[in-house]
Amino acid sequence: MTIISAAGLRKDFTVRVKAGRLRRERRTVSAVDGVDLAVERGEMLGYIGPNGAGKSTTLKMLTGVLAPTAGEVRVCGLTPVAQRTRLALRIGVVFGQRSQLWWDLPLRESFGLLRHIYRVPSADHAARLRRCRALLELDAFLDTPVRQLSLGQRMRGELTAALLHGPEVLFLDEPTIGLDVVSKQAVRGFLAELGATGDVTLVLTTHDLADIERLCRRLVVVDHGRVVHDGTIEELHGRYGSRRVLVADLDAPLPAGFAVAGATVEAVEADGHRVQLSLDGGVGAGTVVAALAGAAPLRDLSVREPAIEDVVARLYRS
Numbered sequence: 527m528t529i530i531s532a533a534g535l536r537k538d539f540t541v542r543v544k545a546g547r548l549r550r551e552r553r554t555v556s557a558v559d560g561v562d563l564a565v566e567r568g569e570m571l572g573y574i575g576p577n578g579a580g581k582s583t584t585l586k587m588l589t590g591v592l593a594p595t596a597g598e599v600r601v602c603g604l605t606p607v608a609q610r611t612r613l614a615l616r617i618g619v620v621f622g623q624r625s626q627l628w629w630d631l632p633l634r635e636s637f638g639l640l641r642h643i644y645r646v647p648s649a650d651h652a653a654r655l656r657r658c659r660a661l662l663e664l665d666a667f668l669d670t671p672v673r674q675l676s677l678g679q680r681m682r683g684e685l686t687a688a689l690l691h692g693p694e695v696l697f698l699d700e701p702t703i704g705l706d707v708v709s710k711q712a713v714r715g716f717l718a719e720l721g722a723t724g725d726v727t728l729v730l731t732t733h734d735l736a737d738i739e740r741l742c743r744r745l746v747v748v749d750h751g752r753v754v755h756d757g758t759i760e761e762l763h764g765r766y767g768s769r770r771v772l773v774a775d776l777d778a779p780l781p782a783g784f785a786v787a788g789a790t791v792e793a794v795e796a797d798g799h800r801v802q803l804s805l806d807g808g809v810g811a812g813t814v815v816a817a818l819a820g821a822a823p824l825r826d827l828s829v830r831e832p833a834i835e836d837v838v839a840r841l842y843r844s
């Protein structure tokens with residue numbers, strides 16, 4: 527069942543730009559320029575794109591913060607801006623840069639206030655909080671005022687705050703930005719578990735592609751306000767011809783002019799003792815390794831899967 531749908535979604539901003547020494551001109555920036563999107567209940571969707579691509583603006587329209595300039599948008603069967611209050615009960619929002627917690631209150635009290643605001647039945651609230659406390663290890667700082675929390679602790683608090691009313695969709699804008707490695711892993715692990723239940727639909731924007739690899743099967747890539755890819759990570763690799771790379775260390779130099787069907791020699795290093803070959807799609811490493819072993823004695827081998835960073839960088843450049 528479709529839980530989020532957008533058709534021809536647009537957002538224009540009017541900005542004033544310098545046009546000469548004293549003059550300023552009005553100019554229209556199309557931050558979101560005709561986005562079509564359909565997200566099924568329970569999906570985990572990664573929304574990525576270079577700086578200024580329109581990700582945050584899209585999320586703001588989906589959550590009812592910004593009114594679209596044009597186009598249709600429905601979330602949980604509601605029109606976000608017009609039905610913002612009703613929508614707020616059905617979605618959770620975590621914007622990495624902004625807080626929904628009370629700065630001077632301990633986390634525990636912020637959570638209590640949110641229970642009243644959202645009118646969550648006591649038992650449901652307690653059960654959800656128990657789960658978050660366990661999975662996000664909140665107990666050590668539950669009674670600390672929010673302003674004294676580290677970024678990683680605060681983010682764990684933000685996630686909890688966004689989930690206590692039992693939302694159907696969780697929108698996350700850069701949920702791991704600025705976090706250390708351990709906190710990132712904690713947040714990702716938690717979101718992975720949450721997504722695996724299928725009860726919550728996750729939509730997240732990120733510049734950290736490890737978030738995507740860990741959490742999302744489907745990836746939407748936007749650039750200049752338009753969707754330039756919508757599909758699985760595998761489809762992205764297929765479309766941009768990502769190739770696996772075989773790295774072999776040899777006990778004797780590779781004979782000059784070495785060639786093998788199904789692979790391309792990308793680099794020969796260390797006076798011919800190390801060779802990198804990229805494998806054609808569908809070609810197993812075995813035949814290439816056999817050909818190499820026939821040409822020079824093999825010492826060590828590794829096969830590198832295509833990195834999502836590489837394919838996304840190529841996509842942004844193109």
Ligand SMILES: Nc1ncnc2c1ncn2[C@@H]1O[C@H](COP(=O)(O)OP(=O)(O)OP(=O)(O)O)[C@@H](O)[C@H]1O
Nearest residue numbers: 539541555557575576577578579580581582583584
């Ligand atoms: N309130 C605003 N007024 C004018 N222009 C805006 C406003 N908000 C966003 N923009 C412009 O719209 C475009 C898209 O911005 P947006 O913040 O949605 O991009 P983003 O993909 O989230 O970028 P980033 O990865 O840097 O967070 C940018 O060119 C930005 O300068």
